[in-house]
Amino acid sequence: QVQLVESGGGLVQAGGSLRLSCAASERTFSGYDMGWFRQAPGKEREFVACISGSGFSRRYADSVNGRSTISRDNAKNTVYLQMNSLKPEDTAVYYCALDLRRMLVPASSEREYDYWGQGTQVTVSS
Numbered sequence: 001q002v003q004l005v006e007s008g009g010g011l012v013q014a015g016g017s018l019r020l021s022c023a024a025s026e027r028t029f030s031g032y033d034m035g036w037f038r039q040a041p042g043k044e045r046e047f048v049a050c051i052s053g054s055g056f057s058r059r060y061a062d063s064v065n066g067r068s069t070i071s072r073d074n075a076k077n078t079v080y081l082q083m084n085s086l087k088p089e090d091t092a093v094y095y096c097a098l099d100l101r102r103m104l105v106p107a108s109s110e111r112e113y114d115y116w117g118q119g120t121q122v123t124v125s126s
Contacts, residue, residue: 001025002024002025002026002098002114002115003024003025003115004022004023004024004025004096004097004098004115004116004117005022005023005117005118006020006021006022006094006095006096006117006118006119006120007020007021007022007023007120008020008021008120009094009120009121009122009123010121010122010123011123011124011125012086012122012123012124012125013124013125014086014087014088014124014125014126015085015086016086016124017082017083017084017085017086018082018083018086018122019080019081019082019083020036020080020081020082020083020094020096020120020122021078021079021080022034022036022078022079022080022081022096022117023076023077023078024077024078024079024098025077026077026098027077029074029077029098030053030054030074031053031102032053032098032099032100032102033050033051033052033053033098033099033101033102033103033106033107034050034051034070034072034079034096034097034098034099034106035047035048035049035050035051035096035097035098035099035106035107035108035110035113036048036049036050036070036079036081036094036095036096036097037094037095037096037097037110038090038092038093038094038095038122039092039093039095039119040089040091040092040093041092043092045095045110046061047061047108047109047110048060048061048063048064048068048081048094049061049064049068049070049081050070050106050107050108051070051071051072051079051106052103052104052105052106053074053102055071055072055074057104057105057106058070058106059105059106059108061108063089064083064090067083067084067085067086068081068082068083068084069081069082070082079096081094081096083122086122086124087124088124088125088126089124090122090124091122091123091124092121092122093119093120093121093122094119094120094121094122095116095117095118095119096116096117097110097113097114097115097116097117098113098114098115098116099112099113099114100114100115
């Protein structure tokens with residue numbers, strides 16, 4: 001059983017930055033694609049960013065592209081999401097997820113992910 005634990009959320013003013021972290025219990029973490037998703041109140045969960053096991057392939061949602069960077073440190077079994085120029089509409093619970101399929105191109109669909117963290121709240125005030 002893989003455990004994912006997110007951290008780094010909080011309250012920030014619009015225009016500010018946050019770095020989210022997701023630590024995985026899986027020792028073969030480096031082989032798996034990882035994704036970040038978010039769910040705002042009253043809305044469905046949506047894709048934010050994903051990264052391949054090697055870190056070479058990355059994808060972003062249009063809503064965060066240019067403002068966010070996904071990265072990973074396989075030695076620490078951790079994936080990160082650096083978010084800059086935050087907007088009130090970025091307010092959501094952010095989840096990390098792990099895909100067991102070991103694809104060359106990471107997936108943006110949450111249906112492809114097998115394990116999920118509990119989420120970390122990000123609140124952006126205007």
